[in-house]
Amino acid sequence: MSRRCALVLVVLLATPSWAADATPPKETDISYFYDIFEQSLVRPMTRLLDPALWVRKATGNPRQAMNVDERDQVRLPSTWWQPRAGFRPLDAEQMLNGPGLGGPLPGRWTVTRAKTQGVTPGFFVKDPSGTRFILKFDPPACPEMATGADVVSSYLFWAAGYNVPSNSIVRFHAESLLVAPDAVVIDKRGRKVPMTDEYLKQLLSRVRREPDGTYRAMASRLLAGKPLGPFEYDGRRKDDPEDLVPHQHRRELRGLWTLCAWLGHADSRGPNSLDMWVTDGGRTFVRHHLIDFGSCLGSGAVAKRSYQTGHEYFVDYGTMTRSALTLGLVPAKWEASVDPELPAVGFIDSKTFDPKGWRPDYPNPAFDERTARDIRWGARIVAAMSDSLIRAAVEQGRFDDPRATEYLTKVLIERRDKVVQAWLAGDAQVSEQER
Amino acid sequence: MTPGRAVLVRILIATACMAAGASGMARAQQATPAPAAAPPVDSARVSPASDLAPSTAPPWNPPEPKSGKRLWESLLELPGHVVTLPLSALGYGARNYLLFAEANAVVPRAKAIFASSPRFGVYAIPASLGDHTGTGVALELRPPRLREFLTGELSASTQHYHRTRVELALGPLGAEYQYEWRPRDQFYGLGPGSSLDNLSEYAVQGQAIRAQLAFPWQRRKQKPPPAQVSAYVGTRQLVMRNGRGAEPSFEQVFPVIGASQLNEQVENLLTGFRGYFDTRGGKPHWTQGVRVEAQLDHFASSSEKVLAFQDASTDAPEFTRYSGAVTTGFSFMRDPRTIRLSLRGTHEDVAHRSEAMRIYDLSGLGGGRGLYGFEPGRFKDLDMVVGQVSYIFPLAEHFEMDVHTELGNVYRDVFEAPTWSSLRQSYGVNLRPRSKVSPLGFVGVDWSNEGIRFRFSIGSVE
Numbered sequence: 001m002s003r004r005c006a007l008v009l010v011v012l013l014a015t016p017s018w019a020a021d022a023t024p025p026k027e028t029d030i031s032y033f034y035d036i037f038e039q040s041l042v043r044p045m046t047r048l049l050d051p052a053l054w055v056r057k058a059t060g061n062p063r064q065a066m067n068v069d070e071r072d073q074v075r076l077p078s079t080w081w082q083p084r085a086g087f088r089p090l091d092a093e094q095m096l097n098g099p100g101l102g103g104p105l106p107g108r109w110t111v112t113r114a115k116t117q118g119v120t121p122g123f124f125v126k127d128p129s130g131t132r133f134i135l136k137f138d139p140p141a142c143p144e145m146a147t148g149a150d151v152v153s154s155y156l157f158w159a160a161g162y163n164v165p166s167n168s169i170v171r172f173h174a175e176s177l178l179v180a181p182d183a184v185v186i187d188k189r190g191r192k193v194p195m196t197d198e199y200l201k202q203l204l205s206r207v208r209r210e211p212d213g214t215y216r217a218m219a220s221r222l223l224a225g226k227p228l229g230p231f232e233y234d235g236r237r238k239d240d241p242e243d244l245v246p247h248q249h250r251r252e253l254r255g256l257w258t259l260c261a262w263l264g265h266a267d268s269r270g271p272n273s274l275d276m277w278v279t280d281g282g283r284t285f286v287r288h289h290l291i292d293f294g295s296c297l298g299s300g301a302v303a304k305r306s307y308q309t310g311h312e313y314f315v316d317y318g319t320m321t322r323s324a325l326t327l328g329l330v331p332a333k334w335e336a337s338v339d340p341e342l343p344a345v346g347f348i349d350s351k352t353f354d355p356k357g358w359r360p361d362y363p364n365p366a367f368d369e370r371t372a373r374d375i376r377w378g379a380r381i382v383a384a385m386s387d388s389l390i391r392a393a394v395e396q397g398r399f400d401d402p403r404a405t406e407y408l409t410k411v412l413i414e415r416r417d418k419v420v421q422a423w424l425a426g427d428a429q430v431s432e433q434e435r
Numbered sequence: 436m437t438p439g440r441a442v443l444v445r446i447l448i449a450t451a452c453m454a455a456g457a458s459g460m461a462r463a464q465q466a467t468p469a470p471a472a473a474p475p476v477d478s479a480r481v482s483p484a485s486d487l488a489p490s491t492a493p494p495w496n497p498p499e500p501k502s503g504k505r506l507w508e509s510l511l512e513l514p515g516h517v518v519t520l521p522l523s524a525l526g527y528g529a530r531n532y533l534l535f536a537e538a539n540a541v542v543p544r545a546k547a548i549f550a551s552s553p554r555f556g557v558y559a560i561p562a563s564l565g566d567h568t569g570t571g572v573a574l575e576l577r578p579p580r581l582r583e584f585l586t587g588e589l590s591a592s593t594q595h596y597h598r599t600r601v602e603l604a605l606g607p608l609g610a611e612y613q614y615e616w617r618p619r620d621q622f623y624g625l626g627p628g629s630s631l632d633n634l635s636e637y638a639v640q641g642q643a644i645r646a647q648l649a650f651p652w653q654r655r656k657q658k659p660p661p662a663q664v665s666a667y668v669g670t671r672q673l674v675m676r677n678g679r680g681a682e683p684s685f686e687q688v689f690p691v692i693g694a695s696q697l698n699e700q701v702e703n704l705l706t707g708f709r710g711y712f713d714t715r716g717g718k719p720h721w722t723q724g725v726r727v728e729a730q731l732d733h734f735a736s737s738s739e740k741v742l743a744f745q746d747a748s749t750d751a752p753e754f755t756r757y758s759g760a761v762t763t764g765f766s767f768m769r770d771p772r773t774i775r776l777s778l779r780g781t782h783e784d785v786a787h788r789s790e791a792m793r794i795y796d797l798s799g800l801g802g803g804r805g806l807y808g809f810e811p812g813r814f815k816d817l818d819m820v821v822g823q824v825s826y827i828f829p830l831a832e833h834f835e836m837d838v839h840t841e842l843g844n845v846y847r848d849v850f851e852a853p854t855w856s857s858l859r860q861s862y863g864v865n866l867r868p869r870s871k872v873s874p875l876g877f878v879g880v881d882w883s884n885e886g887i888r889f890r891f892s893i894g895s896v897e
Binding site for chain 1: 499538544548
């Protein structure tokens with residue numbers, strides 16, 4: 001630990017003056033509602049009427065990722081992705097140490113402000129060492145589900161090479177929380193008001209209390225650097241000189257589809273990402289992160305995932321047209337699913353998982369541009385997720401019910417096998433249609 | 436997956452893991468050569484292959500920013516971009532507004548303001564004044580201290596329809612007062628053969644007061660009981676006025692009817708009985724069960740003068756209305772596909788002054804009252820019968836479709852065996868957004884041999 005601190009100190013002192021003077025790109029934001037509207041209604045319509053896309057489809061000439069080399073691999077270095085599973089040896093211990101330094105230190109945690117974004121209740125805390133975390137909780141009907149999914153998925157996405165926050169499960173007593181004198185909360189009318197003990201008490205009253213009087217939460221260590229807001233899955237951050245490839249044509253983002261399919265990350269969208277302006281290794285630059293995995297696996301954050309998740313978009317014109325033409329008489333794939341009835345898991349299965357047709361909640365521009373090469377790139381990473389890596393990640397969910405750990409491990413292994421079977425079994429032959 | 440395939444997959448996974456271990460480092464490094472034109476990468480800053488931490492080295496980038504499109508793609512898309520420029524501007528505006536709204540918590544603030552309305556007991560909801568009444572708003576009044584007993588409603592629409600209602604409830608006992616002004620309801624004439632060419636409009640002004648005894652009674656904020664019987668008594672005052680819309684008024688098109696009804700105030704003593712039982716249930720729409728409903732209303736002549744608002748100017752017609760409805764359905768498959776059948780009928784038995792039966796009091800079909808593919812008020816007579824078959828099936832998680840057909844018509848006497856050929860047919864398709872537990876509304880189209888009608892509703896869908 002002390003060596004790491006010393007190293008950080010050396011790096012900071014050695015940081016050249018240009019790095020300190022570097023101007024960060026402008027902060028951006030994505031409107032949740034507009035994003036849903038644009039990706040669900042506007043962009044599908046635009047794609048439908050796009051003559052260039054017709055030409056590309058008709059000639060079997062999709063646009064391939066732009067940041068790959070002649071071996072079809074991501075050109076490195078990258079501020080988006082680091083080769084790990086599938087490209088380098090990776091064991092469970094490395095994975096568990098990978099994302100960061102774990103949860104808050106024991107002792108008094110100072111609550112600094114309430115969480116205002118997202119759908120789950122939560123707040124920000126500082127541990128005795130001054131390290132800041134955000135604490136998020138489970139919906140009362142599904143204890144352990146959202147927090148477990150967030151932690152398990154963050155480890156697996158880290159193993160896959162993506163930049164993620166360090167997430168861990170913590171348990172604490174209400175008495176260990178102390179509201180900071182300057183802590184604020186946004187009230188129902190959008191005004192900043194001082195946070196009170198009463199507010200905290202009310203918030204905790206909406207959270208399940210364990211029999212031993214503790215509360216379970218997911219502690220996410222705040223990322224280092226200055227937040228610049230989420231990245232979009234298309235276009236570029238034009239004021240970032242290191243962002244010269246349109247995001248929808250980045251292999252790491254197109255190939256992310258395979259990982260999201262495997263982990264059931266249907267909430268993979270711009271607002272669940274975060275760019276940070278970091279100073280690291282003597283440079284100041286933008287690092288791109290995936291965040292908020294509370295809607296992965298079987299969790300829908302506030303309730304378990306619906307059986308349709310992964311099979312269709314929120315507004316799925318193709319599915320709706322097919323159903324309308326057949327009068328709904330052809331059963332949907334998800335109708336054969338079996339719910340494990342494990343509240344800590346929510347709903348995720350392998351039986352009805354379709355590794356070729358999986359869909360997020362609503363269309364993602366980078367996923368829409370994916371080609372078979374991008375998917376195979378992702379499948380290679382999924383294939384490298386050994387049983388032991390999966391089990392180690394799932395165990396970090398700290399599920400009280402051992403059946404939840406067993407079920408989730410089994411389902412992830414089976415889903416992985418389906419991805420491999422679908423995309424790597426005939427690896428040598430990439431048909432023209434699949435290119 | 437067959438055992439053979441499973442073995443193959445396992446081998447592939449093992450190979451991938453081994454390959455990652457054996458040659459991952461070399462491959463990762465081989466994968467990094469920058470093209471000649473790319474800015475040089477400081478190799479000293481590139482993380483060693485054994486370092487799994489995020490790289491701090493300057494990332495690979497092309498010599499200049501890449502475009503998302505090739506030139507030929509941009510040229511092909513140019514006309515589309517030009518044509519949709521206004522939409523793009525609209526989208527840009529919407530995006531910025533929504534960003535502003537979300538950053539400034541406009542929606543939570545608005546919700547908080549509406550949520551505070553219980554303090555005043557005022558709620559704004561969409562009005563339900565019927566077809567062709569324009570866009571309407573209803574203000575629902577529930578005084579905080581009396582909300583268990585007293586509710587009021589003020590509805591008004593852009594077509595100048597208006598309704599005021601006050602309800603008192605005390606356990607099984609209830610009382611209700613209603614005043615209504617309908618300025619331009621449609622009338623095509625009497626009987627099943629009325630002609631489209633005879634479109635006219637009438638206005639009606641009415642008020643009614645009644646007392647009711649119901650068992651079991653519906654508690655506030657609770658679902659209606661599965662079965663209920665109720666009896667009521669009251670008085671009803673009605674006057675027909677000339678239509679206030681763009682179409683000719685009814686007394687111009689139907690002078691005989693107009694002569695006996697226009698501006699002639701009638702008042703009836705109303706006594707009635709209503710009962711139903713309802714076993715329907717299921718989600719996301721009701722999927723099985725049956726609902727049976729029967730109602731009897733006796734409109735006595737105003738000469739009885741009991742509970743009368745005032746002395747009426749003429750003798751009112753005296754009649755009894757019998758209404759009945761049966762609805763049932765069943766479903767199949769996991770995401771329910773439901774077939775529903777319903778049959779409704781009304782018979783009016785006129786004891787006195789049948790020629791003076793007000794248009795408003797007649798049984799009707801067309802629009803929301805049945806036979807949706809026909810204009811509201813398209814058919815009017817003493818009796819009516821209408822049946823509906825609908826098939827509701829899922830389109831996707833959040834949408835379902837309702838395909839339905841209706842058969843029915845109005846008659847002078849429904850017991851004089853209406854012939855099959857006299858029945859009018861209407862067909863319709865509705866797209867219904869749905870939650871996990873209920874439909875949220877619909878938008879749809881209904882058609883008949885007389886035309887096409889577009890319909891929508893927010894809420895109020897079974």
